[in-house]
Amino acid sequence: MKQQTGMTLIVKTITRLTVWLIILYGFYIILHGHLTPGGGFGGGVILALAFLNVLLAYGREFTGKWLKIPFLEKLESFSIILFLLVGISGILAGKLFLANFISKGHKYHLLSAGTIPVFNIIIGIKVAMSLFLVIWILSGLKLEEGEET
Amino acid sequence: MIIYLLCFILFLVGIYGVITKRDLVKIILSIAIMGYSANLFLILFAYKKSALYPILDPILEKSVEISMVDPLPQALVLTSIVIELGTTALLVSLAARLFQKYRTFDITKIRRLLG
Numbered sequence: 001m002k003q004q005t006g007m008t009l010i011v012k013t014i015t016r017l018t019v020w021l022i023i024l025y026g027f028y029i030i031l032h033g034h035l036t037p038g039g040g041f042g043g044g045v046i047l048a049l050a051f052l053n054v055l056l057a058y059g060r061e062f063t064g065k066w067l068k069i070p071f072l073e074k075l076e077s078f079s080i081i082l083f084l085l086v087g088i089s090g091i092l093a094g095k096l097f098l099a100n101f102i103s104k105g106h107k108y109h110l111l112s113a114g115t116i117p118v119f120n121i122i123i124g125i126k127v128a129m130s131l132f133l134v135i136w137i138l139s140g141l142k143l144e145e146g147e148e149t
Numbered sequence: 150m151i152i153y154l155l156c157f158i159l160f161l162v163g164i165y166g167v168i169t170k171r172d173l174v175k176i177i178l179s180i181a182i183m184g185y186s187a188n189l190f191l192i193l194f195a196y197k198k199s200a201l202y203p204i205l206d207p208i209l210e211k212s213v214e215i216s217m218v219d220p221l222p223q224a225l226v227l228t229s230i231v232i233e234l235g236t237t238a239l240l241v242s243l244a245a246r247l248f249q250k251y252r253t254f255d256i257t258k259i260r261r262l263l264g
Contacts, residue, residue: 041227134238141245 006059015057022050026128033120034113040120044127051132060139069136076129083122086115152193159186173244173254177237184233188226195219 006012026046033039055063093101098115105112163186166179195218203220244254251259 041231131234134234138238138241138245141242141249143245143248 005061007057011057015053019050019054022053023047026050026124030120030124031110031117033124034116035108035110040123041127043120044124045131047124047128048131048135051128052135055135055139063136069133072129072133076126076133079122079126079129083119083126086118086122090115153190156186156190156193159189162186171255171257173247173256176256177240177244180240181233181237184229188229188233191222191226191229195222 026043028043029036029038029046030040030043033043051063051067054066058066087098090099090101091097093099095101100114100116102114104114111117160183163179163181163183166182167176170176170179197216197218200216200218203217247259248254251261253259
């Protein structure tokens with residue numbers, strides 16, 4: 001009998017089918033953040049919960065191989081530098097920090113509202129990575145007997 | 150008015166859990182319930198019946214009696230949710246460390262204040 005990691009076959013199959021749909025829904029919430037309720041934070045939480053779904057169903061080893069955790073840590077640190085760069089480019093355009101410097105476009109269209117969708121995407125990446133990494137570190141705590149760290 | 154009272158009752162449920170329960174996980178859940186009730190209270194203050202989303206639109210401003218939902222408590226609650234997430238993660242990690250030390254979540258058995 002093979003060593004069983006994660007949950008049963010039913011949970012694994014359903015997770016394999018639904019995780020991409022959840023990730024797609026998270027991207028939808030992030031990209032429509034300036035039009036509908038939601039935005040960077042809500043979409044980022046949905047993305048993190050999709051990864052948490054995989055972590056619960058498949059276990060820690062598979063998720064570590066699937067997601068490349070050091071890359072996610074670098075992405076989480078890099079996204080806030082990106083936020084700062086977009087904010088400073090408002091100063092370089094001759095306005096204030098975080099000011100809008102690109103065209104606002106037509107109202108209620110997908111490509112509109114200036115820099116707000118850019119900030120939504122950056123914050124979505126930041127929230128998704130940091131929330132998932134919190135869960136990842138908490139899931140790595142050793143609670144069994146004799147595994148004192 | 151009744152809606153604020155129900156929100157306060159939700160807060161009392163959280164306080165009841167913090168005071169009476171012995172399990173650390175249930176205490177953390179009760180603290181989370183208290184935080185949710187505070188967020189709900191702020192959002193309920195900002196809510197207006199049949200009001201619009203807070204976008205300044207020249208077309209909408211011409212029409213009669215525009216009342217908007219107050220956007221400030223929504224932004225405050227978004228920050229509050231993030232801080233709540235951080236405090237909950239800190240509490241969970243502290244509870245895990247206590248479990249490593251004492252092999253239990255029962256706070257009546259966690260007595261020895263030795264390092």
